[in-house]
Amino acid sequence: MITVSQVSKHFSGGTxxxxxxxxxxAQGEFVSLLGPSGCGxxxxxRLLAGLDTASSxxxxxxGLAPIEACRRGAIGVAFQRxxxxxxxxxxxxxxxxxxxxxRPGSFAPEELLxxxxxxxxxxxxxxxxxxxxxxxxxxxxxxxxxxEILLLDEPFGALDEMTRESLTGWLRSVLAETGQTVxxxxxxxxxxxxxxxxxxxxxxxxxxxxxIVTVPAAARTGxxxxxAVVSEVTSLRRQLHAAxxxxxxx
Amino acid sequence: MKAGFSFLLVLLAxxxxxxxxxxxxxxxxxxxxxxxxxxxxxxxxxxxLLGHTFTTLSEAVIGYAIANAIAFGLAVxxxxxxxxxxxxxxxLVVLKNVPFPxxxxxxxxxxxxxxxxxxxxxxxxxxxxxxxxxxxxLKSVDPGLVDRxxxxxxTRWQIFSKAAWPASLPYYIAAHEIAFTGSIIAAIVAEWLxxxxxxxxxxxxxxTQFRTDRxxxxxIVASGxxxxxxxxxxxxxxxxxxxxxx
Numbered sequence: 235m236i237t238v239s240q241v242s243k244h245f246s247g248g249t250x251x252x253x254x255x256x257x258x259x260a261q262g263e264f265v266s267l268l269g270p271s272g273c274g275x276x277x278x279x280r281l282l283a284g285l286d287t288a289s290s291x292x293x294x295x296x297g298l299a300p301i302e303a304c305r306r307g308a309i310g311v312a313f314q315r316x317x318x319x320x321x322x323x324x325x326x327x328x329x330x331x332x333x334x335x336x337r338p339g340s341f342a343p344e345e346l347l348x349x350x351x352x353x354x355x356x357x358x359x360x361x362x363x364x365x366x367x368x369x370x371x372x373x374x375x376x377x378x379x380x381x382e383i384l385l386l387d388e389p390f391g392a393l394d395e396m397t398r399e400s401l402t403g404w405l406r407s408v409l410a411e412t413g414q415t416v417x418x419x420x421x422x423x424x425x426x427x428x429x430x431x432x433x434x435x436x437x438x439x440x441x442x443x444x445x446i447v448t449v450p451a452a453a454r455t456g457x458x459x460x461x462a463v464v465s466e467v468t469s470l471r472r473q474l475h476a477a478x479x480x481x482x483x484x
Numbered sequence: 485m486k487a488g489f490s491f492l493l494v495l496l497a498x499x500x501x502x503x504x505x506x507x508x509x510x511x512x513x514x515x516x517x518x519x520x521x522x523x524x525x526x527x528x529x530x531x532x533l534l535g536h537t538f539t540t541l542s543e544a545v546i547g548y549a550i551a552n553a554i555a556f557g558l559a560v561x562x563x564x565x566x567x568x569x570x571x572x573x574x575x576l577v578v579l580k581n582v583p584f585p586x587x588x589x590x591x592x593x594x595x596x597x598x599x600x601x602x603x604x605x606x607x608x609x610x611x612x613x614x615x616x617x618x619x620x621x622l623k624s625v626d627p628g629l630v631d632r633x634x635x636x637x638x639t640r641w642q643i644f645s646k647a648a649w650p651a652s653l654p655y656y657i658a659a660h661e662i663a664f665t666g667s668i669i670a671a672i673v674a675e676w677l678x679x680x681x682x683x684x685x686x687x688x689x690x691x692t693q694f695r696t697d698r699x700x701x702x703x704i705v706a707s708g709x710x711x712x713x714x715x716x717x718x719x720x721x722x723x724x725x726x727x728x729x730x
Contacts, residue, residue: 283635304637311635317628321650321727330646334636359727375632385635 235261236282236383236415241291243277243441250440251277254291257434257443261382264409264416266426266433270478274441275419279387282417283311295383303383307335310376314388316368317375318360324371325356328378335379346374349408366397373405380412387419402428406454423474427453427467435477444477517697525701537705539682540671543599544709547606548667554607555614563622563648564640580612585677592678602674602682609670610663617659621652654728657721664713672706 236259243252252274259265267275280286281293284300295303303309310331318327328343341349347356350370360368369389376384389405390398402425409416409429420426426433430449437444449470452463499519505511506518513521526533562569584605591601625648633643675684683702690698722729 283631285631285634301637304635307636309635311632313628313631315626315628317626317632319629319647319650321653321725331636333646334633334638334642359730362730379636 235259235296236417237292237294238278238281239292241278241281241288241293243274243281243286244289252281252288253440253442255441255443257446259415259417261415262413263431264418264429266418266420266430267436268420268423268426268433268474268478269436269441269444270421270438272441273436273438275436276387277441278436279311279385279417279419282383283309283385307337307379308382309385310379310381310383311385312369312373312376312387312389314391316360316372318368318371320360323357323359324352324363324367327360327371328374331375331378337379340379341377343374343378346378350374351404365393366401369393369401370404377408377412382415384409384414384416386416388421389418390425391421398422398425405429423471423478426474427471429454433474435474447474514694514696517700521697522700522704525697526704529698529701533686533701533705536682536686537709540668540675540684540706541709543602543674543682544606544667544671544713546599547603547671548610548664550603551607551611551663551667552614555611555618558615559618559622559652560644562619563644569619576612576615579608582608584608588674588677597678597680601678602671605674605677606667606670610667613662613666614656614659617655618652621655622648624655625651653724657717657724660717660720661714664717665710668706668710668713 236257238255238257241252241255242250244250255274255278257265257278267278269275277286281288282295282300284295284304293300296308298306298308300309319330322330325343325347328346332340332343344353344356347353350373352367352370352374355363355367358367360371363371369392373386373389376386390401393401406429416429418426418429427449431454433447433449435444435447436442447470450463450466452460453467453470502516502519506516509516558572562572587608588601588605591604595601622644625643629647630643633647638646671682672684672687675682676687677684679685683706686702687699690696690702
């Protein structure tokens, strides 16, 4: 479980990236942070990952300070740009995580590559992989030690629409099996609606939580035969699009 | 293969062109000795040349190894200790810009004609390209990768050895292309300024005796050494950075 209580983050120069943010994410829940640039989504994710500290307020991850959660290998992070070692193959990049974190129950890297549809590319270097493949390896690196919490910062943001849709579907099916707690930072309403249990709408200057929306389960399971579900999800999409500035919406 | 062919072409073309110039312009051997005459010196004085070459090569390799160790140590120190580079930079800039013939003269006065001054000259010439490139290479590590490793609670050493060091290797190897060949030239220059042995000493001796044929012979040996150093670095690059060609 993730708890963010009255958290603010001020940067030098007076920028207020986050202002008294409250958020709770239950175990196994998928929550998306959706909002325009500068609303503090990535800052909040960095606080959860223990990469920054809050100026005030409390952040706990699984009841622990984020740095302590990191020490226990409870957190996996994937950023928008694949963070891979160019001189390591896909397999070796995934193994890198296990060279640092030793956790019982970790996935076998070869098995994970197979599950991620990359078995044939295990010995390929990052520059030999397509953008979509690199992102899958990137997520596999965050995934392999089986962290309880997965933090994803626009992991598909740099991709074209088709690849993005395909990878969103793939991620949904992978997470359905593992049941991890996920916090996703995204600009995409579609991504947020089709993956999340809840969507946290944020607004900028200073970054605050504007509202929290619960997504109908059918949006994730894809039961589009039910007219009531279709209508509900369509209405949700409209609501989210209306709440966001036009340039934000993907 | 293509590079090897081009290299062979140069090796054949240079003496051929040289011989043509000798035939056409018929310069005095004191100005431009014919290739056969230089080849004769290379053969007849091979034992002496080998001995002097060994001296120069020893100074170059030892100086280069010391420079490498200091540069590597400093770059790693800068990587691990925040602010250390800022404190050290003005000192390094001053050291880099001191004209090394002046330093050499001071060293000869202080230390006499021994191995020390020559090694110091080689170190001064080769140290900066290694430090500058390695430092830049270590800084070129993807910050996203470092962040990811920090979320795994990686130690500084793990971040260095598994992310920063591999990222720095292309820069490090490039530095050696300059520094290793430069170490040969630096050793020769140091001997040219003060020495009783080595290729630099031979150059001074041949100049004062107007032995152009011997000067050419020494130049060929020195160039051969520098090319050998370049080739060795090239081999290391092919091995260390083989992933780039995959």
